[in-house]
Amino acid sequence: MKKRTVPKRYLISFDTRTLSHIFTDILVVGSGVAGLSAAIQASNHSSVLIITKDKIDENNTTYAQGGVAVVLSPGDNISKHKKDTLTAGQGLCNAAVVSKIISEGPKRVQEMIEWGAEFDKENDHLIFTQEGGHGFPRIIRALGDSTGREVENTLIHRIKKNKNIKVFEYTYAIDLITDDNVCHGIAAWHPKKGTTLIWAKQTILATGGCGQVYRETTNPGVATGDGLAMAYRAGAALQDMEFVQFHPTTLYIAGAVRFLITETVRGEGGILLNKNGDRFMPKYHEKAELAPRDVVSQSILKEMRETGNTHVYLDIRHIPRKRLFTRFPKIKEICESFGIDISKDLIPVRPSAHYMIGGIKVNRFSMTTVKHLYACGEAACTGMHGANRLGSNSLLEGLVMGNIAGIEACKSAQGIKTNLTPLSMNEKPGASKISWLDLEDIGNSLKSLMWRNVGIERNEKRLLQAEEMIDMWCKYVMDKEFSNPEGWELQNMLLVASLIVSSAYKRRESRGVHHRTDYPQTDDIHWKKHLVLMK
Template identity: 55%
Template sequence: MQETEGLISPKGEGLPRIITDFVVVGSGVAALRCALTLAKYGDVHLITKGKLVDSNTFEAQGGIAVPLSPDDSPEKHLEDTLAAGCGLSNPRAVEILVKRGREKVEELIEWGAVFDRENGKYHLSREGGHTRNRILHAGGDATGKEVARVLISRIMITRNITFHEFTFAVDLLVGDGKCIGLIAFREREGFMIFLSKAVILATGGAGQVFRETTNHRLITGDGIAMAWRAGVEVMDMEFLQFHPTSLYIAGTARLLISEAVRGEGGILVNKFGQPFMKNYHPDGDLAPRDVVSRSILEEMLRTESTHVYLDVSHLPYEIFRNRFPHILKACEDVGIDIRKEPIPVRPSAHYFIGGIRVDEEGRTSLPGLYACGECADSGLHGANRLASNSLLEGLVFGEIVGETVGNSEKEKITINSIPYPSKYPQGSHLHLDLEDVKMSLKSLMSRNVGIIRDEEKLQEAKERIDFWWGYIMNREFFSPTGWELQNMLIIARLMVEAAYLRKESRGVHYRKDYPEEKSEWCKHIVLKRGCKPIFIKGG
């Protein structure tokens, strides 16, 4: 049996224990929806390292893709999703998403979600890669906030869900080949043990591994890294989607400028005010995200500029104000009058397509451990996620994983001693400036493992990460700051390894030394700690 690896040394048998039916880690749409389903089957403890609202879901401006118009259908949605995935999408997972999506959105509406209407009907917009208007929005550009509001309100009134805010899940506990819980840390109480029939990871992606990101500051790849340390398979780690347009103002957070702005007629222009997207793709500003991000970067290089612009000055101001109030306020806060000047934008790390390898019901390669949402990878998105499919994914697969766990994990936990990870850091007295290492890692990843990659850059990244690995991963830390950095290093190393292996360009993974898509690379790369890579046929 493979030994597990942890970030902390064994803490003995005296730690506080919480014994429950199910533990869910995360507080985004997938975690919340999964917890609500699990509550039908037993007691649920939901762990999140910030507040319940500290998630990418809460900050999501984009909408929910769901076919509601007469000229649309689940079949058309399926076709668009498969096309975006560049041959690597799992058709079974895609079919589940599009067939169950509408009922999950209607359920959300029954629970009190309010989506935008126009003339009495739901207002549906169009985003890149979609052939129909099917993007449902709330509050103009605050869809995620509305989804989170409704789900959190349900959590609050569900009797057998207990949530633990500001609680960091550190290491999984594996006994006799099964995940039986985890060790967590909270500032005031210190370390604590959660024991359960099953653990469900719904911790989100890993955008904070990059300098430029739209992700919440807490999204550091913790769940994926924790699973990998426990010997769980991860897949597609080379595929990270960059959002083409984040607000680019020095010193400010990279606020996402929703793709719906271009769907409503916004035009990308270079520093000379010239539209350029038609030079790169026939769909122009509504080309798929990977194409738009790469085109923006190439235009920035061509014009020797740090960014491009999104021109909305020709759009009716009142319509823009109603549709995008959050974006409008952000622009006004930094002195941009959208009626007179374009919005400076550039691509930022946005959505992690790779993650913990799961089947269509969220099972990982470790019994007792499940995953859903952005940290999980069933092959749903292939090599490139279709815009506005992620909130829908959380709703659909959050429920599916909850049902799967509730129906299959019935055996109560009985243990004699805590099965701490068998490998762990041995300690170090070296003083480290963790923030300096973290910023250096983020800059390296943005520079070398970003939108355009090549062997030289990837090799340089590998060598640098290996250097940091030598003295960061062998040290035991006693706070989330250190554990986050260790998790980020794991994610970075896995990304570089997979990107180096994939000697082609496909979807969001573009290598200028291998610029063509190759049929022999229509396969997934699966990585497991201590093992050689596994290649699995895609599609």
């Protein structure tokens, strides 16, 4: 594999003497569960500014259907949840981090309930359900299949009442501003205000994942890996970028958005059928439909290939109608819009890119390898998930690690007594002139390439082909200086895609969500370790 092209340091040229400046103690980039949790905690003793590239509730958290995995049910305990998480992670979890997050989870969830979050109950008791990989029903949900939205709305309500927190919507973070491996804030852009430099004592990246680098994805359009790319350009270490989790079941209708069909549907008794109407999961795993996500995704892919079909089917017709409609109102609504009655019809499904397990390398305090820079949520790699994220552990991680990031950033900010002053910088990347480029076409081509060559199954030949194509696109895209998010997002996606390809090529084994057909076995002797990437 060729040596990766080193990206330019900043996507735009700027002169600090000619731009407007904003100052805050704590800057939070991103408005999902992790970012909002961090902001709330940091606001106890600091001024906080949240910036988000779209409206505040447009993020992966809002679209999260599954639930929160948390030890609150009688008969469950921390050890059981930890064991399930470590088993799913296949040897690459950080056991100390796993213990910390699972142990603190109940406190954070109880806090959410005190703030007004309404999780589903029966006779005033929380309802717990089970998902693949979990050995115990410990998933709590809200409004059946709208848990993420309930969590997000609860945090937003809390934010709006907090005088120490300001929110800038539709503000795009272009790059981190650093000097001698110290982060001082960001260069940001707003469609009406233009480029602004935001200076902060501490910066927290909670920018979410990068599902948009794949053609088939459950992620909204904002998930373009901006935080990962910014951090890498700034010199931060990234870890485990080969581990991209694919959700086994998304609604598959040609031309339609890949709507997630939550794993809890299978936890409630849903079964998977192939084109011929045969149930197939029992032949692949003893837990059948409740096997870990990587197993289910790979099994569906095999059935699609063997039957020559573009999808398989989820059958929930045997579940009582009333229970079905109560537990999954959003799925019912979406399927009805395509003429599918989930109580009578099979649901066509196939896997889609869902969650970036890797990300910006952080320690147990959410600190990155760049001073004064923190990361949390899907943008961060804490070691919680290892090689395969256990279902519904992501909202839990976001709540806990966002809270920790806020606490630690606040402590550090209080230790900086001097007032913030702008650095004198005059960055001139020396970008070439913009020639005619069809950015949408390049973006779509990248997504298709990643889906074909760097998807659920990988091998050396396809990874080298992907590297060659991405390198070609980079040569005439990465040296350009764009003036709007469309161009910056494409540059970020190309960089993130190249990092995924590089890590996937290096890991010559199959482990968790990373499946190499040319190296089908797990190799603990050589590969029970993390891959770290730095510029």
